[in-house]
Amino acid sequence: MIKxxxxxxxxxxxxxxxxxxxxxxxxxxxxxxxxQTEPPLQQFIHTHYRVFEVGYWGLLFVVSLVVIxxxxxxxxxxxxx
Amino acid sequence: xxSKEIAQNKILQWAFGSLLLSYYITFSGYFYSxxxxxxxxxxxxxxxxxxxxxxxxxxxxxxxxxxxxxxTLYMLFFGLMLWVVYLIYKxxxxxxxxxxxxxxxxxxFTTFFGTDLLLGNYDYYIxxxxxxxxxxxHKEFFLKLGLVLFYVLSTVSKIxxxxxxxGYFTAMYTGLPFFPDWSIPLFTNLVIVxxxxxxxxxxxxxxxxxxxxxxxxxxxxxxxxxLVGYHYPTIVFAMxxxxxxxxxxxxxxxxxxxxxxxxxxxxxxILAQLSPKFIEGDEKLTxxxxxxxxxxxxxxxxxxxxxxVYGKNGETENIDMVSESARRRCxxxxxxxxxxxLCAAMSDINRISFTFDHSLNGGPFYRIVDTNNICALTYKxxxxxxxxxxxxxxxxxxxxxxxxxx
Numbered sequence: 001m002i003k004x005x006x007x008x009x010x011x012x013x014x015x016x017x018x019x020x021x022x023x024x025x026x027x028x029x030x031x032x033x034x035x036q037t038e039p040p041l042q043q044f045i046h047t048h049y050r051v052f053e054v055g056y057w058g059l060l061f062v063v064s065l066v067v068i069x070x071x072x073x074x075x076x077x078x079x080x081x
Numbered sequence: 082x083x084s085k086e087i088a089q090n091k092i093l094q095w096a097f098g099s100l101l102l103s104y105y106i107t108f109s110g111y112f113y114s115x116x117x118x119x120x121x122x123x124x125x126x127x128x129x130x131x132x133x134x135x136x137x138x139x140x141x142x143x144x145x146x147x148x149x150x151x152x153t154l155y156m157l158f159f160g161l162m163l164w165v166v167y168l169i170y171k172x173x174x175x176x177x178x179x180x181x182x183x184x185x186x187x188x189x190f191t192t193f194f195g196t197d198l199l200l201g202n203y204d205y206y207i208x209x210x211x212x213x214x215x216x217x218x219h220k221e222f223f224l225k226l227g228l229v230l231f232y233v234l235s236t237v238s239k240i241x242x243x244x245x246x247x248g249y250f251t252a253m254y255t256g257l258p259f260f261p262d263w264s265i266p267l268f269t270n271l272v273i274v275x276x277x278x279x280x281x282x283x284x285x286x287x288x289x290x291x292x293x294x295x296x297x298x299x300x301x302x303x304x305x306x307x308l309v310g311y312h313y314p315t316i317v318f319a320m321x322x323x324x325x326x327x328x329x330x331x332x333x334x335x336x337x338x339x340x341x342x343x344x345x346x347x348x349x350x351i352l353a354q355l356s357p358k359f360i361e362g363d364e365k366l367t368x369x370x371x372x373x374x375x376x377x378x379x380x381x382x383x384x385x386x387x388x389x390v391y392g393k394n395g396e397t398e399n400i401d402m403v404s405e406s407a408r409r410r411c412x413x414x415x416x417x418x419x420x421x422x423l424c425a426a427m428s429d430i431n432r433i434s435f436t437f438d439h440s441l442n443g444g445p446f447y448r449i450v451d452t453n454n455i456c457a458l459t460y461k462x463x464x465x466x467x468x469x470x471x472x473x474x475x476x477x478x479x480x481x482x483x484x485x486x487x
């Protein structure tokens with residue numbers, strides 16, 4: 001990591017360049033000693049994120065459908081039939 | 082006001098007490114806040130809600146050391162709370178309901194129209210509890226359904242990398258309290274599933290399922306309070322215990338004409354929670370519509386805002402800010418509000434250039450605003466503002482290190 005003194009703003013944030021040349025921005029009060037690392041499970045989910053996202057929307061839809069059918073539609077049908 | 086329901090129902094009587102406690106803890110915070118005062122507006126510290134951008138015209142209060150109208154008002158409210166306690170003691174429920182209306186009205190005004198700076202998720206809970214307990218019939222059912230729906234609706238904002246990948250917590254120095262980083266996605270996904278599915282069993286006539294759900298959510302509230310503190314569980318968990326605790330009994334859904342306002346309120350809640358999904362871009366990044374529904378722990382935010390004020394005399398001045406914690410929501414609207422007010426108040430300002438960089442859950446900083454003159458821009462409360470760039474349009478300017486929760 002090489003600190004970029006020109007891009008840094010003392011008292012606000014510091015800018016470092018990593019080995020790939022990416023800008024690492026360290027806000028005031030934070031520390032470069034703790035670079036971001038993703039645990040393996042998080043990496044796996046990150047790779048398959050779309051599957052999880054669609055799965056959760058599907059689950060929410062199915063649960064809503066079951067609740068509406070069982071708790072609203074069926075009692076309403078029984079009431080008015 | 083359907084006072085008889087409360088008079089004949091011990092559960093509702095305790096719920097009423099819980100609501101009163103919620104107002105006490107909320108107004109305790111308001112008492113010391115200086116964000117809804119004339120001096121706050123004069124010093125560009127206040128921010129109005131996006132749909133009521135002229136709120137300053139309604140600000141009549143002043144806080145010490147500049148005045149004492151605000152503490153006086155809150156002491157009047159404190160007296161009213163004591164009066165309500167006395168009415169509860171006398172079991173005069175209709176009078177107690179009527180006496181609580183000024184507290185409801187002031188809290189409702191503050192939440193939706195007074196300021197953008199005092200709002201928390203728990204304010205939405207209080208408003209729904211109050212509407213049901215003060216105005217609607219079938220109070221017990223709609224309080225129970227409302228509580229369960231809050232869990233379920235909160236998952237709409239949790240279907241995101243913050244919770245599915247656990248990014249909210251892995252992007253913090255302190256991670257998730259007591260648990261190693263590798264296990265974070267297990268717990269965040271457990272919470273999503275529990276709030277989406279298990280929460281419904283709080284309403285179940287099956288005692289085992291109902292109690293299992295209650296124990297899970299009790300543990301969840303105690304654990305999460307390590308981070309969020311007393312305020313949220315006092316408002317929410319007290320009501321959970323009253324409605325789903327030892328006195329729990331199954332309440333069948335009502336379908337008479339009197340139940341229509343209650344069902345209308347439930348539909349309104351669902352629509353409000355889904356509304357940000359109809360606005361272009363990720364609402365957690367642009368923050369457009371993010372607070373229309375529940376937004377608890379929706380993303381771990383880091384941001385940098387940099388403004389350069391150009392005077393008509395050729396001088397410049399920098400106004401820079403960085404976020405100090407994951408909880409600060411990093412809403413460019415707030416900077417827009419303050420800077421445009423500054424332009425309007427200072428005739429010697431020529432223009433203000435402004436950039437806003439926003440990172441979510443340890444991801445890249447996106448430059449979501451980059452303008453030569455923010456004073457020339459307007460902010461639409463409903464829909465997308467073209468000057469706020471979405472994740473597809475914004476340039477990446479850097480990457481953050483880990484963040485703090487507070």
